[in-house]
Amino acid sequence: MVSIVQFRQMALSFPQVTEQPHFETASFRVAKKIFATLDEGRNRACLKLSETDQSVFTAFDKTAVYPVPNKWGKQGWTFVELQTVQPDLLADALQCAYRHTAPPKLTALLPPPNMAD
Numbered sequence: 001m002v003s004i005v006q007f008r009q010m011a012l013s014f015p016q017v018t019e020q021p022h023f024e025t026a027s028f029r030v031a032k033k034i035f036a037t038l039d040e041g042r043n044r045a046c047l048k049l050s051e052t053d054q055s056v057f058t059a060f061d062k063t064a065v066y067p068v069p070n071k072w073g074k075q076g077w078t079f080v081e082l083q084t085v086q087p088d089l090l091a092d093a094l095q096c097a098y099r100h101t102a103p104p105k106l107t108a109l110l111p112p113p114n115m116a117d
Contacts, residue, residue: 002082002090004040010091011036014098015106035101036094045080045090047097054078057093061085065093076100 002010011017011028018029025046028036037046046068049057054076057065064085067073080090092113099107 002085002087004038004043004082006087007038007045007082007090010094011038014095014102015109016102017098030098030102030106033101035097043082045082047078047080047093048101049076049078049093049097050100051076053093053096053100057089057096060089065089 008019008026012019014030016030020027020029022034022037024041025037025039027034028038035048038044039046054067054073057078058067061084064081066079068077068079078093080093082090095110095113099110099113
Protein backbone atom coordinates (compact mmCIF):
# COMPACT_ATOMS: atom_id res chain seq x y z
CA MET A 1 0.00 0.00 0.00
CA VAL A 2 1.15 3.51 -0.84
CA SER A 3 -0.44 6.58 0.74
CA ILE A 4 -1.34 9.76 -1.13
CA VAL A 5 1.47 11.56 0.73
CA GLN A 6 4.00 8.87 -0.21
CA PHE A 7 2.96 8.95 -3.87
CA ARG A 8 3.28 12.72 -3.97
CA GLN A 9 6.75 12.56 -2.37
CA MET A 10 7.87 9.88 -4.83
CA ALA A 11 6.63 11.77 -7.88
CA LEU A 12 8.15 15.07 -6.75
CA SER A 13 11.53 13.47 -5.99
CA PHE A 14 12.62 13.50 -9.64
CA PRO A 15 14.55 16.47 -11.11
CA GLN A 16 12.49 19.51 -12.11
CA VAL A 17 9.06 17.97 -11.46
CA THR A 18 6.14 20.28 -10.77
CA GLU A 19 2.66 19.52 -9.52
CA GLN A 20 -0.28 21.23 -11.19
CA PRO A 21 -4.04 20.72 -11.29
CA HIS A 22 -5.33 18.65 -14.21
CA PHE A 23 -9.13 18.49 -14.35
CA GLU A 24 -10.16 16.72 -11.08
CA THR A 25 -6.67 15.33 -10.45
CA ALA A 26 -3.16 16.50 -9.63
CA SER A 27 -0.64 16.16 -12.44
CA PHE A 28 3.10 15.70 -12.14
CA ARG A 29 5.03 17.23 -14.99
CA VAL A 30 8.55 17.47 -16.29
CA ALA A 31 9.36 19.94 -19.07
CA LYS A 32 5.62 20.81 -19.12
CA LYS A 33 4.69 17.20 -20.01
CA ILE A 34 2.60 14.99 -17.73
CA PHE A 35 4.16 11.70 -16.64
CA ALA A 36 1.74 10.93 -13.78
CA THR A 37 -1.59 12.00 -12.33
CA LEU A 38 -3.07 11.42 -8.90
CA ASP A 39 -6.77 10.93 -8.23
CA GLU A 40 -7.02 11.28 -4.45
CA GLY A 41 -10.74 10.47 -4.39
CA ARG A 42 -10.19 7.10 -6.04
CA ASN A 43 -6.82 6.50 -4.35
CA ARG A 44 -5.37 5.85 -7.80
CA ALA A 45 -2.52 7.13 -9.90
CA CYS A 46 -2.12 7.08 -13.66
CA LEU A 47 1.34 6.80 -15.24
CA LYS A 48 2.53 7.39 -18.81
CA LEU A 49 4.57 4.30 -19.66
CA SER A 50 5.99 2.96 -22.88
CA GLU A 51 4.05 0.02 -24.31
CA THR A 52 6.87 -2.32 -23.25
CA ASP A 53 7.00 -0.96 -19.69
CA GLN A 54 3.21 -1.13 -19.43
CA SER A 55 3.33 -4.79 -20.43
CA VAL A 56 6.03 -5.57 -17.87
CA PHE A 57 4.40 -3.79 -14.93
CA THR A 58 0.91 -5.11 -15.61
CA ALA A 59 2.31 -8.65 -15.66
CA PHE A 60 3.22 -8.39 -11.95
CA ASP A 61 -0.30 -7.80 -10.60
CA LYS A 62 -3.18 -6.95 -12.92
CA THR A 63 -5.35 -5.90 -9.96
CA ALA A 64 -2.86 -3.22 -8.89
CA VAL A 65 -1.42 -2.07 -12.25
CA TYR A 66 -3.46 -2.16 -15.46
CA PRO A 67 -3.91 -0.19 -18.70
CA VAL A 68 -6.52 2.56 -18.80
CA PRO A 69 -9.42 0.80 -20.58
CA ASN A 70 -9.67 2.97 -23.70
CA LYS A 71 -7.48 4.56 -26.37
CA TRP A 72 -5.37 6.20 -23.65
CA GLY A 73 -4.40 2.77 -22.34
CA LYS A 74 -3.20 1.79 -25.80
CA GLN A 75 -0.92 4.83 -25.67
CA GLY A 76 0.71 3.64 -22.44
CA TRP A 77 -1.45 5.33 -19.80
CA THR A 78 -1.62 2.91 -16.91
CA PHE A 79 -3.68 2.94 -13.71
CA VAL A 80 -2.02 2.10 -10.39
CA GLU A 81 -4.21 1.26 -7.40
CA LEU A 82 -2.41 2.79 -4.42
CA GLN A 83 -4.22 0.57 -1.89
CA THR A 84 -2.78 -2.62 -3.39
CA VAL A 85 0.43 -1.76 -5.23
CA GLN A 86 3.75 -2.69 -3.65
CA PRO A 87 5.86 0.43 -2.94
CA ASP A 88 8.94 -0.91 -4.77
CA LEU A 89 6.88 -1.71 -7.86
CA LEU A 90 5.39 1.78 -7.86
CA ALA A 91 8.81 3.38 -7.41
CA ASP A 92 10.14 1.49 -10.44
CA ALA A 93 7.07 2.30 -12.53
CA LEU A 94 7.24 5.99 -11.61
CA GLN A 95 10.89 6.11 -12.62
CA CYS A 96 10.03 4.50 -15.96
CA ALA A 97 7.23 7.03 -16.52
CA TYR A 98 9.59 9.89 -15.67
CA ARG A 99 12.33 8.51 -17.97
CA HIS A 100 9.78 8.05 -20.77
CA THR A 101 8.70 11.70 -20.54
CA ALA A 102 11.70 13.74 -19.35
CA PRO A 103 14.32 15.16 -21.70
CA PRO A 104 17.61 13.22 -21.85
CA LYS A 105 19.52 15.93 -19.95
CA LEU A 106 17.27 15.28 -16.93
CA THR A 107 17.20 11.49 -17.16
CA ALA A 108 21.00 11.60 -17.19
CA LEU A 109 20.81 12.98 -13.63
CA LEU A 110 19.18 9.77 -12.37
CA PRO A 111 21.12 6.75 -11.23
CA PRO A 112 21.01 3.86 -13.70
CA PRO A 113 17.95 1.63 -13.40
CA ASN A 114 18.40 -1.23 -10.93
CA MET A 115 18.53 -4.28 -13.18
CA ALA A 116 19.18 -6.71 -10.29
CA ASP A 117 15.51 -6.76 -9.23
